[in-house]
Amino acid sequence: MSHSHDHHHDHDHAPTVSRDNERKVLISFILIFAFMIVEVIGGLLSGSLALLADSGHMLTDAAALALAWGAFRLGRREADDRRTFGYLRLEVVAGFVNALALFAIVGWIAVEAWRRLQQPHEVLVGPMLAVAVAGLLVNLVVLWLLTRGDSEHVNIQGAALHVLGDLFGSVGAITAAVIIQLTGWTAADPILSVLVSLLILRSAWVLAARSLHILLEGAPEDADPQLIARHLTAAVPGLAAVRHVHVWSITSGRVLATMHVRPDDDAEARAVVAAVGRELQSRFDIGHATIAIDWNERDEACSLAP
Secondary structure: OOEEEEEEEOOOOOOOOOHHHHHHHHHHHHHHHHHHHHHHHHHHHHOOHHHHHHHHHHHHHHHHHHHHHHHHHHHOOOOOOOOOOOOOHHHHHHHHHHHHHHHHHHHHHHHHHHHHHHOOOOOOHHHHHHHHHHHHHHHHHHHHHHHOOOOOOHHHHHHHHHHHHHHHHHHHHHHHHHHHHHHOOOOHHHHHHHHHHHHHHHHHHHHHHHHHHHHOOOOOOOOOHHHHHHHHHHHOOOEEEEEEEEEEEEEOOEEEEEEEEEEOOHHHHHHHHHHHHHHHHHHHOEEEEEEEEEOOOOOOOOOOOO
């Protein structure tokens, strides 16, 4: 069968990146980077692994936020002949790098905690508690800023997960300081560091899986190709069959699709394709679809305008 193609979309390919999100990420980076230095000093002075682990995590937070900010800046660049969908995929790469950084931090915390359990270190509770409380307040402010943005975006989500891990780290450091103050049991410091790292590990796994799924051009959960084919066949009048359905995301919330459709009557092909495009937009939020037509009559071809 011969094929014609039609494109249905209500937007151009120029990225639409929120400047408000970009500004919040930049402010968050400044706050996290500044307090990271404070936490390193506090961890060295107090001898607390919880604070040093949290400062290391804050370093990756700062890097993650800087990467997120850079991805937003690049993501606003217009599409060109070499990158026809622009630079939006950089935001997904940033989210995946964030996840890998979280895995690395968890591994470092586990190794250092084991060493501390084998050879306990003296911990100065006063400086440890003061820095941990201040860190908790900073993380709460930054998390509030980030969750006021597009929290479904993998780039924002990655940065927010880093900060959330830091928040748990601050809570763990505060808890360890209180336990050491009340009981003198210094092992509470590395043990609570490991418990916090397990929470970070779960978040990192979710983020890595989601980012990698997009990078591998997997179908969104609510836009399975078989589901799309069944729905279109049932919902679009005059549509005989749908095949070769491929669905993927450029970045969070930007879903694309290609497919072949066969109309009952070739004369109604234009109307069928238009109806398929509308249904994809309204039911599956697919704003850009490339639709090839399988004609019923062999060797007949028709060029359809968008």
